[in-house]
Amino acid sequence: MFPIRDHNPSETTPYVVYALIAINIAVFALQLPYMSDERALSGFWADRALYPSDVTLHGDYTGIFTSMFLHAGFMHIAGNMLFLWIFGDNLEDQMGHLGFLALYLVSGIAAALAHIAAAPTSDIPTVGASGAIAGVMGGYLLLFPKAKVDVVLIIVILFKVISIPAWIMLGLWFGLQIFSGVGTPVEGGGVAYWAHAGGFIAGLLLTIPLWLRRGGTGFWNRTHGKPPHPEFVYAPSRLPTVRRRR
Numbered sequence: 001m002f003p004i005r006d007h008n009p010s011e012t013t014p015y016v017v018y019a020l021i022a023i024n025i026a027v028f029a030l031q032l033p034y035m036s037d038e039r040a041l042s043g044f045w046a047d048r049a050l051y052p053s054d055v056t057l058h059g060d061y062t063g064i065f066t067s068m069f070l071h072a073g074f075m076h077i078a079g080n081m082l083f084l085w086i087f088g089d090n091l092e093d094q095m096g097h098l099g100f101l102a103l104y105l106v107s108g109i110a111a112a113l114a115h116i117a118a119a120p121t122s123d124i125p126t127v128g129a130s131g132a133i134a135g136v137m138g139g140y141l142l143l144f145p146k147a148k149v150d151v152v153l154i155i156v157i158l159f160k161v162i163s164i165p166a167w168i169m170l171g172l173w174f175g176l177q178i179f180s181g182v183g184t185p186v187e188g189g190g191v192a193y194w195a196h197a198g199g200f201i202a203g204l205l206l207t208i209p210l211w212l213r214r215g216g217t218g219f220w221n222r223t224h225g226k227p228p229h230p231e232f233v234y235a236p237s238r239l240p241t242v243r244r245r246r
């Protein structure tokens with residue numbers, strides 16, 4: 001399942017989401033000239049990516065912050081920015097601009113610390129906004145568990161757009177991070193699953209004060225877990241059909 005949009009329109013302009021997307025794209029543009037040369041890219045990342053061993057062995061904490069604005073490729077940044085676009089505007093709408101920015105940055109830092117705890121001596125560079133965006137997803141789950149999310153369901157060669165509650169999509173995503181984290185060697189390369197899980201938990205916890213101010217379970221009872229405003233209704237989605245030629 002891959003999310004493409006939600007049915008939860010924001011009632012204010014998400015300036016921080018726009019700014020974060022712009023900053024990530026700008027940094028990626030600066031990185032582009034180095035991406036065809038692995039050595040050059042490593043040099044670009046040297047003082048900016050997160051190297052857990054630099055933190056635990058040398059006390060260099062810079063990468064904990066800067067790594068969340070770096071990405072390893074086009075699909076990496078495209079996927080992250082899509083998730084930020086889908087879930088970020090609603091959280092910024094509820095938290096305000098500064099509150100949302102604080103949640104994003106603190107979740108990103110928490111994600112980095114979770115990764116360091118899981119692989120303290122790793123010297124493999126870690127980059128990406130995924131941990132911070134996972135925090136946004138955790139906050140979204142707490143506030144809007146039954147908001148509709150449109151996902152592309154892929155079964156072998158079958159593609160279909162379906163609407164499911166946010167708690168199913170986000171719950172499955174979080175469960176996958178835990179399952180994959182347990183089953184993947186932490187010192188190897190690849191996806192930093194524990195960073196995703198750590199960011200998600202941090203974002204959920206950071207959203208609890210807002211949820212309590214809204215009334216906690218009483219907020220859920222009033223909204224039935226859905227957005228506290230009318231949901232957006234999209235026209236039925238139709239994926240293009242590729243016809244066979246005779």
